[in-house]
Each structure stands twice: as C-alpha cells, then as structure tokens.
Amino acid sequence: MLRNREIQYLLFAMCSISLLSAAAAAFFSLGAAVLVFISSVLLIGCNLIFTSWRYREIEKLSGYLRQISSGNYSLDVRDNHEGELSILKNDIYKVTLMLTEHGSLLQQDKIQLTDAISDISHQLKTPLTSMIMMADLLGDGELPAAKRTEFTSNIRIQLERIEWLISSLLKISKIDAGTVLFKKDRIWVEKLIQKALEPVLIPMDIKEQTVSIQGESNVSFLGDLNWTAEAVINILKNCVEHTGEGGVIAITFEENALFTEIRIADNGKGIAKEDLPYIFKRFYKGKNASEGSIGIGLAMAHSIITSQNGNIEVKSEQEKGTQFCIKFYK
Structure with missing residues (x-):
C-alpha cells in the first residue's frame, strides 16, 4: 500500500498539515499543540487503517476476477452492505452470471454445430x-x-x-x-395459399388428391410473402407425401383481434404419438417417414414462422390424419 505514489502524496499532505496545525497551536499554548498533534496522529492512523482495509478488499476482488478469467464462475461475491465497494461487488457478480450464461450458450452452440455437421x-x-x-x-x-x-x-x-x-x-x-430481413408487408392469406399450392399441384394430381380451401378473402397478416410461402409449401409437401391416393387436404384460415390462423389438415396415415414432439427438429425422421425423406422441411417451416412472430402446432392421430395450425400474432 505504501508503495503507491498516491498514498505517499496523501501521507505527506496530512503530515504537513498536522505539523503546521501543531506549530500554529503552539503560539497559543503547549497543551493545545499537544492536543492538535495527538488528534492528527489518530486521524492519520484511522485513515491508514481504513485505506489498508480497502486495499485488502480490492485485492480480494482482483483475485476473484482472476479466477473468473480462468473460467471459474462458481464464486459468490455478493455483498448486501451499503457503500461503493458493495455496489462494485454486486455489479461484478451480475457480470459473472452473464458470463456464465454466455458460456453455457456458447457450449450449446458448439454441440449443436457438431451435431449439425454430423447430420x-x-x-x-x-x-x-x-x-x-x-x-x-x-x-x-x-x-x-x-x-x-x-x-x-x-x-x-x-x-x-x-x-x-x-x-x-x-x-x-x-x-x-439473423441475417434474413423479413419484410413486414400486408399478406392476403388467399394469395399466399395459391402461391404455396403451385409446386404441389402435380404430385397431388398424380395421387388424385383433392384440396378444399375455406376462408374470407380479406384475411391477412403482416409478414414476408416469399418466405412464408416457402414454409407453407414444406407443410403441404408433408401432407401430400403422407396422404394416400384419393386423399383430401383441407385448408382453412380466419382472422381475429389477436392473430391470423391458418389450418392445413389431411386424412393421411398420421404421425405416431411418440414422434409428435420431435417433428420440427432438424434431420428427425419419424416412423412413417418416406424412404427419401431428409427431415428438414418441417424444421425450416418452423424457423420461418417463429421468426415472424408466429407459432406452429401439430395434432395427429394415426390412420386419421394430421392437422398443422399456424398462427401469426398481431
């Protein structure tokens, strides 16, 4: 502590003031000079003790920060007392928690990246x-x-x-x-459905499937037409693929004060109950998946919809069909 140049300057200033005060008091009486001198020594001593304590606390914080930099986030430095050191300790603890969360997220990202590359x-x-x-x-x-x-x-x-x-x-x-900038255009759901149906009309015709569309022409929501059509196409492809010859695909849509809802249902073979929680997971293929299925279409549809303040759910019963419910919230 005493090697600190600032402390040396402070001690020199306090000693100088004390000596000058004692010399000035000596002009009045010797007792006053002694009293001023003793008071000055006590004040300087208290200041040194307090400064020494602060140095020890700062040294503890330095050691804590060194442990954080080495990857140890388990220490708790929180302090419920008043004072600037207590505030500093609590702020450091908050930063430690944030670093812990970031480290956990980075680890998860590494695992996901490894799994994605493997898949x-x-x-x-x-x-x-x-x-x-x-x-x-x-x-x-x-x-x-x-x-x-x-x-x-x-x-x-x-x-x-x-x-x-x-x-x-x-x-x-x-x-x-997050590099995709989704547009916020007014999308008419009727136009969206027509655009999404175009790529699957030939496969539906080959399997002699029919499609029914029900909804008001003024139903709409804010979003990106091309990206949303990409999501709906993948859902329709899934329905066509898992619906047999002569099957029916029903599309209904409506709008209320909270959201715009699109329902796409088929009367195909359905999805096994144990597969339902995982169908939006990348590269996941359920029991009823076709031989050429990759397991990425529904995952992409999920990513596109949720990135536009939307939500997608699925209900299914084996041999009775599957229903996808898409909601775009306002």
Whole structure:
C-alpha cells in the first residue's frame, strides 16, 4: 500500500498539515499543540487503517476476477452492505452470471454445430456413395443401354436431392444467424395459399388428391410473402407425401383481434404419438417417414414462422390424419 505514489502524496499532505496545525497551536499554548498533534496522529492512523482495509478488499476482488478469467464462475461475491465497494461487488457478480450464461450458450452452440455437421455428413454420404457406385458402373463399356439410362436418371435424382438439401440448410443457417430481413408487408392469406399450392399441384394430381380451401378473402397478416410461402409449401409437401391416393387436404384460415390462423389438415396415415414432439427438429425422421425423406422441411417451416412472430402446432392421430395450425400474432 505504501508503495503507491498516491498514498505517499496523501501521507505527506496530512503530515504537513498536522505539523503546521501543531506549530500554529503552539503560539497559543503547549497543551493545545499537544492536543492538535495527538488528534492528527489518530486521524492519520484511522485513515491508514481504513485505506489498508480497502486495499485488502480490492485485492480480494482482483483475485476473484482472476479466477473468473480462468473460467471459474462458481464464486459468490455478493455483498448486501451499503457503500461503493458493495455496489462494485454486486455489479461484478451480475457480470459473472452473464458470463456464465454466455458460456453455457456458447457450449450449446458448439454441440449443436457438431451435431449439425454430423447430420449433414450423414445425409450427404448416402447419395454420394450411391452416385460413386453408379458412376463406376457407367464406366463399363458393356453396360446395357437400359441400365445406363437408369443409372443416369438415378444420378440426376440424387444430385437434385443434394441441391435441395444444401439450399435448405443455407436458408436455415441465414435465419438462425439473423441475417434474413423479413419484410413486414400486408399478406392476403388467399394469395399466399395459391402461391404455396403451385409446386404441389402435380404430385397431388398424380395421387388424385383433392384440396378444399375455406376462408374470407380479406384475411391477412403482416409478414414476408416469399418466405412464408416457402414454409407453407414444406407443410403441404408433408401432407401430400403422407396422404394416400384419393386423399383430401383441407385448408382453412380466419382472422381475429389477436392473430391470423391458418389450418392445413389431411386424412393421411398420421404421425405416431411418440414422434409428435420431435417433428420440427432438424434431420428427425419419424416412423412413417418416406424412404427419401431428409427431415428438414418441417424444421425450416418452423424457423420461418417463429421468426415472424408466429407459432406452429401439430395434432395427429394415426390412420386419421394430421392437422398443422399456424398462427401469426398481431
């Protein structure tokens, strides 16, 4: 403490003032000079004791901060007494809690990133292995023309699947990173449904499925038309995929003072009860998933909807159908 230049200046100033005060008091009487001198010594002593205590407290805080910097967030430095040191201790504790939360979130992000990379590698490995085998077979000059055409068609299908997977992952990554700026335009739900149905009309026609749409033409909400259509398309694809030939897909929508609601229901084979909590999880495939399913379409739909102040829920009974309920809150 005494090596601190500020403390040295303070001691010099207090001693000088004390000596001058004692010398001035000596002009009146010796007793007054002694009294002033003793009082000055006591005051200087109290100041040194208090300053020493503050230094010890600051040293404790320094040690606490060193432990925090080394990754130990378990210490509790809170102080319920009044004073600037107590306020400083409580503020440091708040920062410690915040660092703990950030560290936990970073750890979770690392785990999720590792899992995502593992899942992506797994999803790409299967079609790539298949294409490598078919490419080797295509190199055989004696391969029949029919097989050559079949292998070429299969390679094209696998490439389209990889392209869709990478495109979907890029979209989800942008949403997660917060780099997607969703528009706040007035979206008419009727127009949204028509836009989302266009890509699935051919698959529905092949399976002889029908669609019914019920809702007022003035129902709307604020959002991004293209991104929301992307979400609805993925939900419709799921319904078409899990509904048999001659099935029905029913779409209803309405608006109230709190939210705009869109319901998409099918009379397909439904979702197993144990799969329901996980269908919006990336790369999750339920028991009834098709062979070519990747498990990312509904995850992307969930990300798009929730990023626009929305919510999506699902209800399903096996062999009775599935209903997706989308709400965009005002």
